[in-house]
Amino acid sequence: MAIINCRNLTKKYTNKLALDDVSFSIDENRIIGLIGRNGAGKSTLLKTCAGYIRPTSGDITLWDEPIFNNMNVLSRLIFINEDMRFHHSLKLKDIIKLSKIYYANWDNELATKLFNYFNLDIKLKYAKLSTGMKSQFNFIMGICSRMSLTLFDEPTLGLDAAVRKEFYNILLKDFMDNPRTIIISSHMLHELENLLEEIIIIKNGKFLMQEPIDVIQNYSVSLNGARKVIIPFIESHKTLFENELGDSITAGIENNLTKKDIYYLNENNVEINKISSEDTCVYLTSNTKEGEIYDIIS
Numbered sequence: 516m517a518i519i520n521c522r523n524l525t526k527k528y529t530n531k532l533a534l535d536d537v538s539f540s541i542d543e544n545r546i547i548g549l550i551g552r553n554g555a556g557k558s559t560l561l562k563t564c565a566g567y568i569r570p571t572s573g574d575i576t577l578w579d580e581p582i583f584n585n586m587n588v589l590s591r592l593i594f595i596n597e598d599m600r601f602h603h604s605l606k607l608k609d610i611i612k613l614s615k616i617y618y619a620n621w622d623n624e625l626a627t628k629l630f631n632y633f634n635l636d637i638k639l640k641y642a643k644l645s646t647g648m649k650s651q652f653n654f655i656m657g658i659c660s661r662m663s664l665t666l667f668d669e670p671t672l673g674l675d676a677a678v679r680k681e682f683y684n685i686l687l688k689d690f691m692d693n694p695r696t697i698i699i700s701s702h703m704l705h706e707l708e709n710l711l712e713e714i715i716i717i718k719n720g721k722f723l724m725q726e727p728i729d730v731i732q733n734y735s736v737s738l739n740g741a742r743k744v745i746i747p748f749i750e751s752h753k754t755l756f757e758n759e760l761g762d763s764i765t766a767g768i769e770n771n772l773t774k775k776d777i778y779y780l781n782e783n784n785v786e787i788n789k790i791s792s793e794d795t796c797v798y799l800t801s802n803t804k805e806g807e808i809y810d811i812i813s
């Protein structure tokens with residue numbers, strides 16, 4: 516069952532078109548990655564899904580109901596981002612006390628274990644936490660609230676690699692025990708991909724694709740070899756990048772090579788390598804050509 520349905524969503528901020536005719540739907544009980552470059556529109560899309568901002572045009576429904584001014588829907592979701600605002604006088608323990616009341620499924624035992632594990636002193640005021648500590652606290656809120664729809668916008672900001680890994684492991688374990696729909700926006704797909712079932716890629720405010728993670732993991736390959744052998748493949752396949760060096764070329768192309776193609780490439784000494792899902796996303800969302808930066812800095 517689809518729990519989020521977006522149809523032709525557009526969001527214009529004064530002169531900036533942040534979302535441009537975005538349509539997609541998301542089925543329940545899965546973890547989805549929302550991937551896009553800086554400024555692609557990820558936060559705007561999540562804020563729209565959370566009912567924080569209204570689209571300029573288009574429709575969005577959660578559980579087939581409109582979001583705005585609809586407590587039935589809003590009480591089933593949590594939106595976690597770096598701008599979580601709590602009154603400056605509130606200590607973490609006060610926020611936890613309120614969370615127990617507000618979030619019907621709040622798991623206080625898990626919250627206590629996680630605060631201890633991450634050495635977060637609940638007597639501290641939220642306003643006094645460092646960026647990383649705020650991210651830890653917010654992440655724990657997102658996990659322990661166990662809302663049917665949990666939206667994380669760049670949840671690991673300021674966290675070191677070890678903590679990010681631990682959080683994602685905790686999230687996966689908790690998701691397996693308590694399935695729900697979780698959307699996580701991030702630039703760092705490689706850290707997330709073991710967790711994700713599906714990813715949505717947006718580029719310059721436009722929906723680019725929504726695919727199971729294994730499709731993205733096998734989406735593209737790089738070919739490295741003689742120019743005259745590779746050029747026909749560049750001409751006949753969707754090409755993500757190409758670099759020429761003398762008589763040889765390295766090109767990233769969509770991975771729909773036939774057995775005959777692979778045999779031919781092997782016979783002609785072309786090296787074929789898989790491109791990681793992270794790199795595939797970087798190439799798919801790039802606004803510049805591979806190597807262009809070297810023209811600028813040379």
Ligand SMILES: Nc1ncnc2c1ncn2[C@@H]1O[C@H](COP(=O)(O)OP(=O)(O)OP(=O)(O)O)[C@@H](O)[C@H]1O
Nearest residue numbers: 528529531533551552553554555556557558559560
């Ligand atoms: N309140 C606002 N007023 C004007 N423009 C905005 C506002 N919020 C976002 N934008 C613009 O809309 C575009 C999309 O921004 P958004 O924050 O949604 O992107 P993002 O993918 O989350 O970026 P990042 O990964 O850098 O956080 C950007 O060009 C941004 O400058």
